[in-house]
Amino acid sequence: MPTPFPVSLILLPGFSLFALGAVRSVFTAANEVNGEVLYKITQYAVEGPQVLAQCGIALTAVPLEQLNLQQNGFLMIIGDERVDESITGIVSKRLQSQFNQIYNDSGWIIGACGAGSQVLAECGFLEGYRAAIHWQILADAVKRYPSTIFTPSLFEIDRNRISAGAGAAVLDLLLHWLGLRHGSTFAAEVAAILGVDRLRSSDERQPVPASAQPALGSARLKEALELMAANLAEPLQAEDIAQLVGVSRRQLERLFRQHLDTFPSRYYLELRLKHARRQLKQTTQSILQVGLACGFTSGPHFSTTYRNFFGYTPREERARHTMPQIHTKNSEEDIQ
Structure with a gap:
């Protein structure tokens, strides 16, 4: 054989x-x-x-x-x-x-x-x-x-x-x-x-996803999204983002409403919270460490904001995703 x-x-x-x-x-x-x-x-x-x-x-x-x-x-x-x-x-x-x-x-x-x-x-x-x-x-x-x-x-x-x-x-x-x-x-x-x-x-x-496609047709919106993604731990102010991409704050808000049907602050918060959720699922960092790494000033601030957005606390999130365990052999396995 x-x-x-x-x-x-x-x-x-x-x-x-x-x-x-x-x-x-x-x-x-x-x-x-x-x-x-x-x-x-x-x-x-x-x-x-x-x-x-x-x-x-x-x-x-x-x-x-x-x-x-x-x-x-x-x-x-x-x-x-x-x-x-x-x-x-x-x-x-x-x-x-x-x-x-x-x-x-x-x-x-x-x-x-x-x-x-x-x-x-x-x-x-x-x-x-x-x-x-x-x-x-x-x-x-x-x-x-x-x-x-x-x-x-x-x-x-x-x-x-x-x-x-x-x-x-x-x-x-x-x-x-x-x-x-x-x-x-x-x-x-x-x-x-x-x-x-x-x-x-x-x-x-x-x-x-449709929500990500408009950035391809708007260079300034794309730059704004990239700035947000690169600055999760220390969130930028909307005025700073607008200045960095070369538009006024009002123009920036118009771009977000036109292409993403939301406001810059709301999009930025959602981005930080979704990143925090991935960290809670994928890492062993403490809840406070995750919150600080995603731009929240304290544990209570992070917990309250997270619960208001997702409907449960960071602690409950971690409990929901760390209990299931599936173990496979840790040696070579023939697949039949």
């Missing part, structure tokens, strides 16, 4: 559980179609033997420090919207040490979905390659990594580098990749097992 092709999945903190499920389901179905274990998955956690998904569910996995890549295989980094700089540094250091000799080997497939492409770019593994990345960080990635051709496409397959944008795009990516590797009939059988009746092509763009 041929040796199964190793699949190494690196789960970034706050990764998409949906994306992970899609990846594992594709390879499980591929094994079913093949009739024997064709692909063998091991999943790795960046920090310690456990990692928290974006939805608050914890999974156990092999610590990243134990990653020991062979001479060929499939590596994919699974993230969601954004990656903490410290996490990027940890993954980059480990991958660069592992791939120092072999990462350009034609036997290796190196991939990412969501914000995982940011990590690959930081490692230098995407220089001169086309790549997809989560639409929320596309603009920033284009600026930060000019040697990588980031696109708004659902996914990209460029030689031995593969990448997907947000959510379900990784399913389309892997089914197309299986078609290239094993033939279209094999990929169609895998798709049938998964109940997929239409594959989206790589030239389709990632769907972007």
